[in-house]
Amino acid sequence: MSEVYIFGHKHPDNDSILSAVMLSQLYNQLDDGNHYVPKRLGGMPEESAAILKSWDIPFPEYLDEIPAPADGEEPQKVILVDHNEEIQSVHGLANADVIGVVDHHRIANFSTTKPIAFITLPWGSTATIVLYLFHCYDIQPTVAQLSCLLSAMMTDMVMMKSPTTTDIDRQLIQNIGEILGLDPVDFGMNIFTNRATDKYEPEQMVAHDIKAFMINGKRVFIGQYETVDKSIALDRLPELREAMEDFRRAKNADTVVLAVTDIMEEGSQILMTGDKSVPERGLGIKDVYEGVWMPGVLSRKKQIAAPILAAAEH
Numbered sequence: 001m002s003e004v005y006i007f008g009h010k011h012p013d014n015d016s017i018l019s020a021v022m023l024s025q026l027y028n029q030l031d032d033g034n035h036y037v038p039k040r041l042g043g044m045p046e047e048s049a050a051i052l053k054s055w056d057i058p059f060p061e062y063l064d065e066i067p068a069p070a071d072g073e074e075p076q077k078v079i080l081v082d083h084n085e086e087i088q089s090v091h092g093l094a095n096a097d098v099i100g101v102v103d104h105h106r107i108a109n110f111s112t113t114k115p116i117a118f119i120t121l122p123w124g125s126t127a128t129i130v131l132y133l134f135h136c137y138d139i140q141p142t143v144a145q146l147s148c149l150l151s152a153m154m155t156d157m158v159m160m161k162s163p164t165t166t167d168i169d170r171q172l173i174q175n176i177g178e179i180l181g182l183d184p185v186d187f188g189m190n191i192f193t194n195r196a197t198d199k200y201e202p203e204q205m206v207a208h209d210i211k212a213f214m215i216n217g218k219r220v221f222i223g224q225y226e227t228v229d230k231s232i233a234l235d236r237l238p239e240l241r242e243a244m245e246d247f248r249r250a251k252n253a254d255t256v257v258l259a260v261t262d263i264m265e266e267g268s269q270i271l272m273t274g275d276k277s278v279p280e281r282g283l284g285i286k287d288v289y290e291g292v293w294m295p296g297v298l299s300r301k302k303q304i305a306a307p308i309l310a311a312a313e314h
C-alpha cells in the first residue's frame with residue numbers, strides 16, 4: 001500500500017485546501033490499495049479552518065518539501081489539485097511521482113513519462129470537479145462533504161459573480177443548496193462577511209493569496225486581496241506599496257501585481273511594483289500610485305493572469 005499526498009498550490013486558498021481534503025476522502029473510499037493523505041503548502045485559510053472544525057475533519061498537515069528518495073526507495077506519490085505549474089507547487093516536486101492532477105487552471109509546461117490521471121476542466125472551481133468525480137464513482141457525498149465542497153465553490157467563484165462560473169457550476173451549486181436546504185448565496189455571503197481578512201496587516205494583504213508565474217524568464221507574482229470594502233486596504237496605501245516592494249525583494253521577483261478585489265462593488269483596484277511593462281501591456285493600464293480601478297474584474301485567473309500571460313508572448 002502506498003501513501004499518496006494530495007495538495008493544492010502554495011499560499012493555499014479555500015479551494016486548494018478543501019479540494020485536497022475532499023478528494024482524499026473520495027479516493028480513500030474507493031479502496032484502491034493506496035492511502036491518500038491531504039497536505040497543505042501554506043497556512044490554513046480561516047474559512048477552511050472554520051468549516052473543517054465544524055465537521056470534526058482534521059486539518060491537512062503542512063508539507064514543506066519532497067526530499068529525494070533514499071536508495072532503493074520509491075519516490076513519493078503525489079496528486080496535484082488546483083494547480084499544475086511547478087513554480088506554484090511544493091519544493092522538490094521533481095523528486096515526486098506525480099500520479100494525478102485535478103485542476104481548473106491553464107496547463108503550463110507539464111509532461112510525464114507514463115500515463116497519469118490528468119483531470120482538468122475549465123470550470124469555476126476545483127471543488128466542482130471533485131464533486132463531479134464523486135458522481136463518476138457513483139458515491140453520494142455526505143452532508144459534511146457537500147458543505148465543504150460548496151464552501152470552496154462559493155469562495156472560488158465569488159458567490160458565482162466571477163466570470164469563471166459555468167452553467168455546470170451553477171447547476172451543481174443549486175443541487176447542493178436543495179440537498180442541504182439552504183440558499184447557496186447566503187451560505188457564501190456568510191463566509192465572506194465573517195472573514196477576518198478585514199483585519200489583515202498590509203503584508204498579509206499582499207502575501208496571503210499570491211501566485212508565481214514565469215513570464216519571459218521573469219518571476220511575476222500576482223496577488224489578490226478579496227474584501228467586502230476595498231478602502232480597508234486603500235486607506236493604507238503607503239504601507240501596502242511598501243509591503244509589495246518588500247515581498248518582491250524577499251522573493252527575488254521581478255514584478256508584483258496586487259488586485260484589491262471588492263466583491264460588493266464588483267471590481268479590482270490594481271497595483272504594481274517592479275518591472276511593470278508586461279502587466280501594464282496585458283491589462284491595458286498604466287500603474288499610478290493609488291492603483292487603477294478595473295470594474296467587473298473579479299477573477300485573477302481569467303481577467304488578470306490570462307491577459308498578462310498573453311501579453312508576454314508578443
Ligand SMILES: [Mn+2]
Pocket residue numbers: 015016082104124125126156
Ligand atoms: Mn481554485
